[in-house]
Amino acid sequence: MKELKIFAGRSHPELAREICAHVGVEPGQISFVTFSNENLKIKIEENVRECDVFVIQTSCSPVHDHLLELLIMIDALKYASAARITAVLPYYPYVRSDKKDEPRISVTARLVADLLQTAGAHRILTMNLHASQIVGFSHIPVDHLDGIPVICDYLKTQPLENFAAVATDVGRAKVTEAYARRLHMPVVILDKRRYADDEKAVIRHVIGDVSGKNAIFFDDEILTGGSIFAGIDVLRERGAMHFKAACVHGVLARDAVTRLENSVLEELVITNTLPQRQTSPKIKTRSIAQLFGEAIKAIHTGSSVSRLFS
Amino acid sequence: MKELKIFAGRSHPELAREICAHVGVEPGQISFVTFSNENLKIKIEENVRECDVFVIQTSCSPVHDHLLELLIMIDALKYASAARITAVLPYYPYVRSDKKDEPRISVTARLVADLLQTAGAHRILTMNLHASQIVGFSHIPVDHLDGIPVICDYLKTQPLENFAAVATDVGRAKVTEAYARRLHMPVVILDKRRYADDEKAVIRHVIGDVSGKNAIFFDDEILTGGSIFAGIDVLRERGAMHFKAACVHGVLARDAVTRLENSVLEELVITNTLPQRQTSPKIKTRSIAQLFGEAIKAIHTGSSVSRLFS
Amino acid sequence: MKELKIFAGRSHPELAREICAHVGVEPGQISFVTFSNENLKIKIEENVRECDVFVIQTSCSPVHDHLLELLIMIDALKYASAARITAVLPYYPYVRSDKKDEPRISVTARLVADLLQTAGAHRILTMNLHASQIVGFSHIPVDHLDGIPVICDYLKTQPLENFAAVATDVGRAKVTEAYARRLHMPVVILDKRRYADDEKAVIRHVIGDVSGKNAIFFDDEILTGGSIFAGIDVLRERGAMHFKAACVHGVLARDAVTRLENSVLEELVITNTLPQRQTSPKIKTRSIAQLFGEAIKAIHTGSSVSRLFS
Amino acid sequence: MKELKIFAGRSHPELAREICAHVGVEPGQISFVTFSNENLKIKIEENVRECDVFVIQTSCSPVHDHLLELLIMIDALKYASAARITAVLPYYPYVRSDKKDEPRISVTARLVADLLQTAGAHRILTMNLHASQIVGFSHIPVDHLDGIPVICDYLKTQPLENFAAVATDVGRAKVTEAYARRLHMPVVILDKRRYADDEKAVIRHVIGDVSGKNAIFFDDEILTGGSIFAGIDVLRERGAMHFKAACVHGVLARDAVTRLENSVLEELVITNTLPQRQTSPKIKTRSIAQLFGEAIKAIHTGSSVSRLFS
């Protein structure tokens, strides 16, 4: 009945192409003009009336440009009479702004959900939110994909004897456990604390034993890698030997890749939810395009998405 | 300008009276009639036009009766022209249904926020949500009080040498760390895992060292105490000696108090966010009425609520 | 296009099965877990994406548990991406709370409509609302079935010579006339009045003549039967001889059935919009399952529902 | 704080002036221009920022012009930054379109509530709705005044021996009883029925006894008086002697006043919720301006409106 169409913002064209190829459709025709005042004119260049439209945009630099571009695309599609618009967000914008841990700050991840709905999105398709509660921020259905099996399927092919799964913070223990369970590893947690508001958090304890073991750091995302590099220093003192890391979202901001290159970290496994400006032989990237493609097909045909997880 | 009025549902009259006393107002006149068909007629028995109304209702048994009672009270107040209605929820209903960890289930904690707003609430005042992300479920402002300092202030007066703070699950490591930081304790985490969907989760590892130590379990709430009692067994095998527990919300469902009485758990510290059907000399209850009272006064006068946390 | 699925809450499984059988579908797979804190986990156990879903829940004891169960089911279905959700309410919750006849009370029947829409219902299918204006409380379409013909079709097969249709109150004259018109009976009305607010309403007049006649009481629902039993006493004094009663919704709360057994009321005709805890040979129950089944099929296929009334 | 201002539409300037005089304010400055294309330009001619504004408009001929005029006034006031806008509707528009008694018709009384809220009204103040359920159509608070005591206070000063209160239809029995209770009269009901859809409803029965009595017809409104004049014919046959009538809203459409003049009806008591194009010595009009004035003052000051009813 309704035709499936996929339009891509300009954040991550390679991933969009890969997803389209998997789904078996051509990317929708769309043009972007940036006027001299930085305002965007986005024109959907083909008829979308009564179509089932998916808009792919990940949240990478320049973050705000990509977010506004997404909102304007959705608005244009809505008033162009698309039947249904699904925002496909491999890496959800402002995903870490998910709570009010200080007074008078914004839970921006919720604001993002509100803005998407206001612009006209009917659904969200995303992957590994920083906290699983974030699906509750949205009043439109969210399909929440899990990239951890993709990472673990790769790791299972690698020699990982005597490795412990390390969380860089007690707040990340749960996500670390999700990897550890699949890989049958013990969990070790770095206990960072700050005793006064103006104090910097430092690692005060290591919960669990790493002496004579190897350590693999797990998380949903790695920003600059600072917590991992600090963790390595502490763990080496306590006798850990080899170090790896893995996460779904390789943000790798600032000089993360350079620091990785120069560190004792031997391997970093990530997925391609985000484009990478810089590469390194130490980085192994697994693609989640097939997972997104299957989810898009399932949403379009009304078949089960949760089935993809098993 | 607007007069402050407090109305209490029938869930926890003692706490309501204590809060009113602290604020310095009489509880608002209200009558409840339950018809033979179980339908409620709730009548606000005094004028509330242009008043700043607070409705106190905690989520205790019978949970659904109390929730509907709350929604009907708010609806009656709205159409009786109250200027502002704040739902005061010492224990938030369905607080643990905060994520979609299985397909096709409800994030009921979010539904509750939606129902409160639909009924006419303008604000929510609550305490220690199971996950701090839950404030993002609401499109009306939430003031989120913290009862942990009340617990810790008491514990600081007790002899607690050689105690470790124990989390019964990696997912509770973060809240446990919030207590441990205030009490300068190390953290130990019980790592429960299930390797197949139809398997029961069992404690497979203890992360951290408890040999020769005492253990105090911390959490935001204790339901039946099952995780704690299972944890005690494991920790005793590993050499732990004395056991205590503390939480903000003492749900203590089923035979929790009887099991507590019969266990080696020496003390359980809770607050009075919930009424208790059964008492025990092992239970120490600290009151959060003053904290709620101060928050209500701050909301009414427009002074800072976050100031109460420092 | 969209598949029709029916899910049943736990209020009235017999009726749900009967409706499903009439429609020719199996009831949808759904599981209910009640945790120790009385919170419900409801899981839709089959894919409902893009389906046309009907949720059957009548309003019977425990009323609030069934209402919350309904709201949570709808919420789960909404976020499970059901295309359309129709709340099928054989007996509408809080149907008698339909006006503000005292200051500062809730029009709870309207609140129920709001809560259903907030949870995610797109339509309501119900029967014999206490006042026909109640359809106007809902901002989603309501199909309002009429069970009176089902009752009357049965009564037409019974000997009913010399019977008058009796309304127990002037406010029920209109619904009584709807039965009387079909059965070609005269109408008699009991005029209850209270002259002061704190006075109990008593029958002060009988409008119309019953001397030497038989009386059959009609209404949309019978709660405890108190008005009918009081009416019988008054009418016997005025010479009425035999007594029957009929209504669509047999709430029959408290000891209604026992009182019926012990009374001179010879027969009570009801439908099965509500389950009955207690039976009596005096009670004749007619099924409205076929009517609901036909309505569900008509809604699903887009054929006329009003056609079912003629 | 907020200043009370009253603006009047052009439907009933006399009533508006009377209400303003009672409240003690000058009517707000406002200008109306009707362009050659019948479009209205309504300009609020004085500052209303942060004011508490009441807009008086009754629903009289031309009904649609007055309704649009009201909506445009409210819209202008909203965007002129009025703090609160109360629509004062002595006679509510489309009040009789309150149910869906035929398929595919509009419950227009509910649509009117929706339109008022969309235009920007925050409250409604009205009188004697055709059914008290109509307050439930509105998602903004409704203050529902009662003009029956005003009518009855006058009738109590008149000789009314041996009078019965007559309802022209079973559906009007309840409102008739509201008058009868205050005047200690028995109730008589005319039972109109139609046995086929294409048949005209005719009076088939008189419920109650009128022989040798006088009859006073009561209702919330009288449209053309057709039901009353038909009722008189039937009641005279059954021995009734003198005839009066009373209602709150004297719509008196078409040739109602002429027919009244030429009939045996001796007196008609109405209020001034509607302007009258034609007068008759048989018509007694009681003013409800004071009641509206008191309600406006109570709403403005936040004192109880229900207090006005006792």
Next chain:
Amino acid sequence: MKELKIFAGRSHPELAREICAHVGVEPGQISFVTFSNENLKIKIEENVRECDVFVIQTSCSPVHDHLLELLIMIDALKYASAARITAVLPYYPYVRSDKKDEPRISVTARLVADLLQTAGAHRILTMNLHASQIVGFSHIPVDHLDGIPVICDYLKTQPLENFAAVATDVGRAKVTEAYARRLHMPVVILDKRRYADDEKAVIRHVIGDVSGKNAIFFDDEILTGGSIFAGIDVLRERGAMHFKAACVHGVLARDAVTRLENSVLEELVITNTLPQRQTSPKIKTRSIAQLFGEAIKAIHTGSSVSRLFS
């Protein structure tokens, strides 16, 4: 899938019939009853469940009756379960009330969009809005047809040598240019100014040269023709010789046709977006029924509407 149905209000039955004929459907069965109190009962006389319904109503005298009729039709269709409702507005109501050029007036064209959405419209189909920004007033998609090519196609068949396109005001220069561009004419603009608020606007300048030329006035609508007749006087003084005029919407209010008859204006070209009470041999009317018919078909089938413009 969904059946296309067209229902027509009573504003312009000829146009509705012409559109239906073009689309190839019979007008939907609908009945209108006006009660003695001027209230409308509108009944959709055929099943519309799951249908794709278009409601045609233009904004002509009596403007407010037609607008309310439209809103009530839409409300009836919504609750009769139409799948989609498109308001087809050949001449949009209150289209000139599109800005707040005086304090405390209503942007009524926006209010109209809000009222349509509240009543239940999902889309708007209209033609030549007074300002193209008006599409932004609506939160439902608007298809905005252009009747200027229809006018110009006719004019291209006429002798129009030495004609200049005249705008009666600088604010109308842009729309005049849209005609002029298609007809390759120069533009002349009458510069009306008022230097004080209480002064009437008079033509103070003629921008561009008309000496020895002929003048054709262009606009989106002509109300009474006053600006054109005043313009003719000024242009004749400056040497213009022959005069014509053209617009899409021939409102022609008051005595516009009589004045046209008596003026030197030789021809007026309009479309049939509005019915005409009065005719004149000077008026040439071109039909836009085909354009609306094509747009309705495109909306129904999901094919491109913008394609119709090229």
Next chain:
Amino acid sequence: MKELKIFAGRSHPELAREICAHVGVEPGQISFVTFSNENLKIKIEENVRECDVFVIQTSCSPVHDHLLELLIMIDALKYASAARITAVLPYYPYVRSDKKDEPRISVTARLVADLLQTAGAHRILTMNLHASQIVGFSHIPVDHLDGIPVICDYLKTQPLENFAAVATDVGRAKVTEAYARRLHMPVVILDKRRYADDEKAVIRHVIGDVSGKNAIFFDDEILTGGSIFAGIDVLRERGAMHFKAACVHGVLARDAVTRLENSVLEELVITNTLPQRQTSPKIKTRSIAQLFGEAIKAIHTGSSVSRLFS
């Protein structure tokens, strides 16, 4: 009652300071942190409960960063319980995206209004929108200030004999006339046309006479000045001698200032709604801070804003 507070985004701190100084308040304490992933953490550093808050943010480079910053500020203020939030937008974001002049594009100026309301803004205060219809895009009240008198007051002090007001396009004739009326100048309009879609618009006609005159270009904003520089070339050919320009919003993107420096344009008058990266002795800037300051005070105190225009 409610305290006035002003918070400034980081787009134009000088203007914010100037406005605060005029209002007589200190700018509110607020902190901005940009994380390594470009996400913003904005913290309102002082209590704003029940305050009347104004947030100043103009739309300048980087446009999207400033817009998101504004939305996050408003969200933070909303959940920090500000009583009222007014978005103060000296130059409104995406103001020129105000219509759908091509298929399937976004009316982004309307989307911006929607986003502001979603984030929590209650009012908008802005200046010289590109089209006055844009106020209708917002469902929250808009105060629309006019900077043209500020420009004209300056120009009246300058020698401007024999100057004509020039619009660079027929679509800008109306705004040009607004300047011309105040300065008693004739209007000249450049008629740019494109006869095919893929053709560039070029000036084809000059409407009005400039021979021997001087020309001053007027508009609401100047982007790159391209239209003006092209216009100068055409007008010089037709005999114009001296050239000036004036506008409210000096966007002056790309190399506008350099081109101005090198051109025959003698003077450019602008206001300070936007910060300038580059200066030139040819640019005269008039401040609108006082106008915004007065408007903020009027909004806060509920006095008339339109009064500021006279």
